[in-house]
Amino acid sequence: MKPVNQSKALFRGAFILALAALITKILSAVYRIPFQNIVGDVGFYIYQQVYPFYGLAIVLATTGFPVVISKLYAEQREKRDPEKTRRLLFISFIILQLFGLLCFIILYFGAGYIASWMNDEKLAILLRVVSIVFLLFPIVSILRGYFQGKGDMLPTALSQVGEQLIRAFTILFCAYSLTQLGYSLYLISGGAMFGSITGIMVSAIILFTFLYIRKEWNIIAPRKGMLNGYQREVSVIFKTLAFQGLTICISGMLMIFIQMADAMNLYSLLTENGYEKDMAKAVKGVFDRGQPLIQLGTIVSASMSLSLVPLITSARIKKDVSFLQDKIQLAIRISIVIGVGASVGLWAIIEPANIMLFEDNSGSSVLGILSFVILLSSIITTIIAIMQGLGSLLFPAAVVLxxxxxxxxxxxxxxxxxxxxxxxxxxxxxxxxxxxxLYVKFKRMQSSTVLTVHFLGTLLTAALLMILLLKGCLALTNMITIPAGTERLMAAIQALGCAFLGGFLFLFIIIRGGVFLEKELSLFPFGSKLSLLLPKKNRS
Structure with missing residues (x-):
């Protein structure tokens, strides 16, 4: 029974982490909407210029390093050598703290140069605020790695959710309070960026609380002289963290690098090509409205696909080729189907959605084009996760970089x-x-066929019929005369109503068309209900 229990524990832990990631992604996307409503497009521009640097720190504290540390800790724990596991955690902490200190020094003292590169010197103070997070992420990474290495995912999950909750609350509280007091938008955004510090501090407090309650601090606390004579061990741990940890981290930074590039030169390019400075900031702020829309759109596909990765890793280790092929194909089909549905649906209703969320329809055509980022990023995230499950780390990291x-x-x-x-x-x-x-490399690793004629035909049919339904609904509702001052309410009714109708039609055609089998639908939330949409001949 032991392997079965271990397997159940693995999947339970993966589910807990996937649920925590889903909640934090939703919070991360949702808070930006009221924040933009409070500070306006220029205030949103200021915040988004600095956000990618915070995003780097969060990926370091959440993905690569905790995963690698948990793997190393689990391996050492199997050997039942308490001193070796204690030394592993301490060495890892020293290495990460030095790395965090280096990042802090570069960002804090280079803030003026980076702000000048962005063509906005006033951003320097915000960059210095964010730099402090790099001093705090190592302890969070180590403690998350420790708990995950024990197979206990609850502390990590609660620390992630608690961090995002406190951060979102701090951002919105500071934005509203400082706006009411009449402070400048740069100071307001600086107060909002302080949420990155309060968030990661709360995360650390939650993790330390678990140590205190369970009386486990003495298990991992460092001891004097514990590194004497272990220089080779330090070198091995350093190489593991530098290669495996950084490659996994970099692979998780896809959209952060995209945002970073926009932060570094989009505003400069606008001002150099005829835009007055305040106008360029507002235009960049409107462009940045796409980020929460993209995040919301990718949440479902990323969460559902990534939840299959532990299954893929387990199948690879067991050399269960048939099961491995099935789950890889399913993960890619999920990412494509949900990516197409979300991208096409958002594109079709982008104008009322823009008004509903951000008060006006500025930049709707640009945001409509950006909606297709959801499809591409969903596929990329899924392929990277599968390749990591298959043991390929370096190539995805190099491509993302x-x-x-x-x-x-x-x-x-x-x-x-x-x-x-x-x-x-x-x-x-x-x-x-x-x-x-990534797809070319992936096809060399796996010969399974995903893009069949039947799959593509059903997907195209569902997308086209959904577009026709959505555009028809918008055309009809736009003919209704509404009282002045209710435009945003009407836009909300249009966007939400169309999203529900279009989503149901798309899903009905996909399931009715046999894109997913009944046993595959059982893995989805409300899978038993979704299976009722299958033709009777395909139901058990």
Whole structure:
């Protein structure tokens, strides 16, 4: 029974972490909408210019390093050598703290240079606020790795959710309070960025609370002289963290690198090509409305696909080829289906959705193009996760790392011609190239066929019929005369009503068309209900 219990524990832990990731992603996307409503497009521009640097720190504290540390700790724990596991955690902490200190020094003392590169010197103070997070992430990474290495995912999950809750509360509280007091938008955004510090501090407090309640601090507390004579062990741990930890971290930074490139040169390109400074900030702020929309759109596909990764890893280790192929195909089909549905649906209703969320329809055409980022990023995230499950770490990291210079160069080519629409084109081209490179490499690793004629035909039919339904609903509702001052309410009714109708039609055609089998639908939330949409001959 032991292997069965271990398998159940693995999947239970993966589910807990996937649920925590889902909640934090929703919170991360949702808070930006009221924040933009409070500070306006210029205030949103200021915040989004600095956000990618915070995003780097959060990926370091959440994905790569905790995963690698948990793996190393679990291996050492099996050997039942308490001193060796204690030494592993202490060495890892020292290495990460030195790395965090280096990042802090670069960002804090280089803030003026980075702000000048962005062509907005007032951003320097915000960058210095964010730099403090790099001093705090190592302890969070170590404690999360420790608990995950024990197979206990609850502390990590609660620390992630608690961090995001406190951060969102701090951001909205500071934004509202400082706005009411009449402070400048830069000071208001600086107060909002303080949420990155309060969030990670709360995360650390939650993790330490678990140590205190369970009386486990003495198990991991460092001891004097414990590193004497263990230089070789330090070297091995350093190499593991540097290779495995950083490659996994970099692979999780896809959209952060895209946002970073926009932060570094989009505003500069706008001002250099005829935009007055305040107008350029507002236009960049409107462009940044796409980020929460993209995040919300990718949540479902990413969460559902990534929940299959432990199954893929387990099947690879057991050399269960048939099961492995099935789950890989399912993960990719999920990412494509939900990515197409979310991208096409959002594109079709982007104008009322823009008004509902952000008060006006500014930049709707650009946001409509950006909606297709959901499809590409969903596929990329899924392929990267599968490749990591199959043991390939370096290639995905190298490809993702290339997104920053590629997007930066494409911005420089397209923005002077097309404005922010050029930046949207640059994003899509960058992600399309990344997707192509990853897919070519993936096909060399796996020969399974996913894009069958039946699959593509059903998907295209569902997408086209959904577009016709959504555009028809919008045309009819736009004919209704509404009282002045109720435009946003009407837009909300249109957007939500159309989203429900279009989503149901798309899902009905996909399931009715046999894209997913009954046993595959059982893995989805409300799978038993979804299986009722299958033709009777395909039901058990």
């Amino acid at each position: 290339a997104t920053f210079p590629l997007k930066y160069i494409l911005n420089a080519l397209f923005v002077p011609i097309f404005g922010t629409m050029g930046a949207a084109y640059a994003t899509l081209i960058t992600l399309a190239l990344v997707c192509l490179l």
